[in-house]
Amino acid sequence: xxxxxxxxxxxxxxxxxxxxxxxxxxxxxxxxxxxxxxxxxxxxxxxxxxxxxxxxxxxxxxxxxxxxxxxxxxxxxxxxxxxxxxxxxxxxxxxxxxxxxxxxxxxxxxxxxxxxxxxxxxxxxxxxxxxxxxxxxxxxxxxxxxxxxxxxxxxxxxxxxxxxxxxxxxxxxxxxxxxxxxxxxxxxxxxxxxxxxxxxxxxxxxxxxxxxxxxxxxxxxxxxxxxxxxxxxxxxxxxxxxxxxxxxxxxxxxxxxxxxxxxxxxxxxxxxxxxx
Amino acid sequence: xxxxxxxxxxxxxxxxxxxxxxxxxxxxxxxxxxxxxxxxxxxxxxxxxxxxxxxxxxxxxxxxxxxxxxxxxxxxxxxxxxxxxxxxxxxxxxxxxxxxxxxxxxxxxxxxxxxxxxxxxxxxxxxxxxxxxxxxxxxxxxxxxxxxxxxxxxxxxxxxxxxxxxxxxxxxxxxxxxxxxxxxxxxxxxxxxxxxxxxxxxxxxxxxxxxxxxxxxxxxxxxxxxxxxxxxxxxxxxxxxxxxxxxxxxxxxxxxxxxxxxxxxxxxxxxxxxxx
Numbered sequence: 001x002x003x004x005x006x007x008x009x010x011x012x013x014x015x016x017x018x019x020x021x022x023x024x025x026x027x028x029x030x031x032x033x034x035x036x037x038x039x040x041x042x043x044x045x046x047x048x049x050x051x052x053x054x055x056x057x058x059x060x061x062x063x064x065x066x067x068x069x070x071x072x073x074x075x076x077x078x079x080x081x082x083x084x085x086x087x088x089x090x091x092x093x094x095x096x097x098x099x100x101x102x103x104x105x106x107x108x109x110x111x112x113x114x115x116x117x118x119x120x121x122x123x124x125x126x127x128x129x130x131x132x133x134x135x136x137x138x139x140x141x142x143x144x145x146x147x148x149x150x151x152x153x154x155x156x157x158x159x160x161x162x163x164x165x166x167x168x169x170x171x172x173x174x175x176x177x178x179x180x181x182x183x184x185x186x187x188x189x190x191x192x193x194x195x196x197x198x199x200x201x202x203x204x205x206x207x208x209x210x211x212x213x214x215x216x217x218x219x220x221x222x223x224x225x226x227x228x229x230x231x232x233x234x235x236x237x238x239x240x241x242x243x244x245x246x247x248x249x250x251x252x253x254x255x256x257x258x259x260x261x262x263x264x265x266x267x268x269x270x271x272x273x274x275x276x
Numbered sequence: 277x278x279x280x281x282x283x284x285x286x287x288x289x290x291x292x293x294x295x296x297x298x299x300x301x302x303x304x305x306x307x308x309x310x311x312x313x314x315x316x317x318x319x320x321x322x323x324x325x326x327x328x329x330x331x332x333x334x335x336x337x338x339x340x341x342x343x344x345x346x347x348x349x350x351x352x353x354x355x356x357x358x359x360x361x362x363x364x365x366x367x368x369x370x371x372x373x374x375x376x377x378x379x380x381x382x383x384x385x386x387x388x389x390x391x392x393x394x395x396x397x398x399x400x401x402x403x404x405x406x407x408x409x410x411x412x413x414x415x416x417x418x419x420x421x422x423x424x425x426x427x428x429x430x431x432x433x434x435x436x437x438x439x440x441x442x443x444x445x446x447x448x449x450x451x452x453x454x455x456x457x458x459x460x461x462x463x464x465x466x467x468x469x470x471x472x473x474x475x476x477x478x479x480x481x482x483x484x485x486x487x488x489x490x491x492x493x494x495x496x497x498x499x500x501x502x503x504x505x506x507x508x509x510x511x512x513x514x515x516x517x518x519x520x521x522x523x524x525x526x527x528x529x530x531x532x533x534x535x536x537x538x539x540x541x542x543x544x545x546x547x548x549x550x551x552x
Contacts, residue, residue, distance in 0.1 A: 160537050
């Protein structure tokens, strides 16, 4: 039986966030984990990004790269757990933050549903999750500060939950006047989800509500579009887009979009007249 | 008039996220911004953290450090804008992510409410927001993946909004079955807010709902407590704590707490029997 915490020769599983794309947005602890890896497991484009980071860090040790397709998260999680249980130093790479609609939950699901013969060993493994810059926060930073007040975060991928759950959550989020961040708004296989989302938002929010469409933030393909709900069109989102919806107080100043910190009380502008 | 984008000799204002505490969780682009700063503006403990990072990076250029108290966000934002308008390379440092209950909104508020004489110059400045690891995601990573499904994020600091707004949002978030992250749960001046939050959660969620109290994550003072709503007590939170509340499906596996990706549909466990 493997116990990673007690036995220095034992394996380790690190679930690491690569951020939205740019290597300059990857934390040093993630880069260090890759330097010490024997095996890197992940979706093909994220493994490619991890290789670039690993080369930049100048790691001397050879690494086995295990790249797989997008739709096999649980297989990937099981593979990573099995390798770590064999004593390997395994890094599972996720884009953004591994805890936000990414690989961390998949690894713990695989651990929970493990076969009886491996269950105890997998639960005893030295498992670490290393956070990363998640897409909505990279997108918000580019736009200004649209998530500067209370907000919620919803995955529109409807193979994970039925549409009525999504629709109910959006309705309640609008009633709560949360700003909202939507991941996976639109894919080739289900383009209609985002059309329905825009209809839902139009039923619950005013036409002047501000939206930010942030595509491939921090990469050479980055595109940022800010518009009102009335101006928004389904084609503005694709698989690489995160969509931010402001709350009722979100506004523009110059080329920036932001949500004030104060809500339902006068802002503390008493100091605004003073000399800085 | 200053126009930072057009004039290379002009000032620049960078609003940078320092992450939850550990230097290993600060992105390289934030470290680089500090290396090129002439002025660093922020709350005292964050300026101290920026100094440590700046020393580690081996910056040659002298920096003016402008540290101030916690309750003067707008003064600090105005000071930073004014320095950048004078041609300085200014970095405003925030803990966590600057766009999540931190300095980015304060800077845009100051820009919006600027005196007529400075308004155009401030809006034309080269302003960049650099994201950071926000406290809730650092906390979630330590616990496992409690925010692995849809979630919301609420600031309990009630000098920013009236209690009825908070209470209504928590009620709607519970109805939506969002996992929840609470920032600033408890301060010396308003210890009663978190007592009321626990009462509210008990009215809307089952007693076995899982909570994570994450204090000072990634620092030497880090403490992580996972308990049920029935077991939770107000004293478990202080000013340095982020409180995460799972959704109704959040569970434990071994020493980890996680929220499954699937909701209201059978999880895709078809591959669980296959050989990884």
